Amino acid sequence: MIEIVMFVGLGAAMGTLGGLFGIGGGLVAIPTLGVLFGLDQQLAQGTALLMVLPNVLLALWRYNQRNRISLRNALMLIIPSFCLAWLTSLWAVRLDAHNMRLGFVVFLVILTLFNLIQMYWRKGDFSPELRHPQWLWLLGVGSGVTGGLFGVGGGVIATPILTGIFGASQVAAQGLALALATPSTAITLVTYAVHGHVDWQLGIPLAIGGLASISWGVRLAHSLPERLLRSLFCGFLVICAVVLALKV
Template sequence: MSSPARGTKYVLICIGVGLMAGLLSGLFGVGGGTVIVPLLVLILGFDQRLAAGTSLGAIVPTATIGVISYAMSGSVAWIPALILAAGAVVGAQVGTWLLARLSQQILRWGFVGFLVIVIVMLFVVIPSRDAGLPVTVGSTLGLIALGLVTGVLAGLLGVGGGVVVVPALILLFGTSDLLAKGTSLLMMIPTAVSGTIGNIRRGNVDLVAAALVGVSACTTTTLGALIAVHLDPFAANVLFAVYLVFIAAQMAVKAWRSRRA
């Protein structure tokens, strides 16, 4: 797929998108794809597949810096993250298989409904900064299930894992918000690497844009993580809820346009 002309505007926009995505990635423990993809499509005129593939490539360095930032404060659960990643890789294959068999409109509205429930619960359940994520038989099975669901949604809707994993770890596993974010970012790395390799083979990645966005995002990811550490847990939940409202609105608009089409 062809990319837009790589002039000064192209470079500056990629850098600006990266700075914004990196801040959100560090602050919320997400990949930033919900910002990268629409901006690449709307401003630079990327094809949807090319934007998604480029975003996934940019997430690799961004998530890596985010993990290092959270690890410095001990806010990464390494083994649970790998369990989640294993489930997500399998789930993504199921999601891509289901993609041609299920109604995208129903799926999008269902996901919007899920986000609305999460947004409400974020004002009810305030995480403890001391809460951990112990690895037991029950939690391992739960993490595998969560990884599978995350992967399926990623394959079906193209949403980043952090949007599902972070609130699920907080609300269902009682994990602290910081540990949930750091673990989510670690989970994304192997998933993003695997997906990027496949996208490169299919020509669905603008490597120059991915490098510009990814490298510039790295400069603000640590800042986002630093802000997250110093935020009151309730304030962090409120900001995350606002971010989820933005994502839910995006999904609702896509579902509405699909219905009208």
């Protein structure tokens, strides 16, 4: 019983960070599960997905209540992302866990650099209509590959790309990113679960704690300046990469 309470509390902490950084908790949970609980990379990713999926569903439902998501644009992202996430996850569950962890560290470093560039990249005026929406499927492909391989990445990289390249407003980008992440997260979780890479006794309490706290993290995020928030996120990614690198 004490362990369950501890797991719920840990899930609440990760859910808060997930809401704060707009990442659903996955980038927080995977390093934590690998370092604190000694899970191999695939098991850490699969268990984190069990926590992330309900968080993303809740965030998508609440977001769509306030800001309607364009179904056409969402489908252009969702269809290729879903297919690529499924195919890539089938490959990911068969990879060597050590190499997977090394690849995840590299992914965190690239993600950090990407966000740092976004901090100083001057963006143009935003418009209700996306620029070059016919190329959204390419973003769906890239997001599906990273989501299927690492269990995270689709929604994390989609928002800055949608604002910086496609000219979406921040709220429109966040809604599309959530819509993009939901189906690919679900199919990736199913794949990992079928191959035994989910710790249900650990993941379910984490999910409960995350659901209880993610909304508070979102409110906290809206109270902070955007540059400070992005700086904190980059610092967090660097810490995760360094800690995981020491475990490789």
